[in-house]
């Protein structure tokens with residue numbers, strides 16, 4: 001059943017990319033609140049990359065599924081005191097939004113692993129309640145990341161304001177794409193623009209997303225434990 005949902009989403013991504021003349025984006029399967037069995041089902045169907053919001057929850061699933069070649073992405077807010085664990089556990093951290101986190105992740109990323117892939121999270125709609133740096137902070141943060149050999153700067157991640165009409169998020173996606181182009185011009189390792197979720201991925205793809213983060217459309221509705229997009233360790 002989940003294998004079927006995966007095929008459906010892959011087809012939708014392909015169609016959205018073709019319709020807007022964009023390359024097909026990578027699919028990140030957002031597995032927060034789902035158990036290891038559900039993740040294994042999608043892995044069996046060929047899905048490699050999984051997104052998690054909480055360090056401890058991800059650690060359990062990564063241990064249960066070790067050796068299967070899965071790629072784990074942190075997409076929830078990261079507290080600095082959890083950075084040592086996150087630096088070793090994840091393949092990607094998509095929520096880097098302050099210099100202190102850059103230093104902590106770089107310090108604890110082991111030499112036995114490839115550099116940790118990092119996205120800068122931008123608070124593109126300037127929401128007081130949201131994590132992410134201001135658009136104007138991106139150049140300095142990018143420079144700090146690029147100076148760390150244990151980190152690899154890959155691009156940007158955004159969660160626009162959850163307006164009930166997804167079309168209202170198009171402008172935020174567009175502004176993020178402009179930031180991404182400017183970032184890419186100065187940093188050759190940058191290739192990833194992570195934006196778009198279950199209800200707005202076709203719009204994000206049309207506006208240049210190279211990675212979409214899909215939970216509900218793959219796994220079904222989450223339970224009440226879910227604290228919303230971008231939630232992370234308190």
Ligand SMILES: *Cc1c(COP(=O)(O)O)cnc(C)c1O
Nearest residue numbers: 030197198213214215216229230
């Ligand atoms: C939960 C979450 C998603 C997935 O949202 P869906 O609407 O279930 O597809 C994507 N990105 C982030 C940061 C999330 O926290």
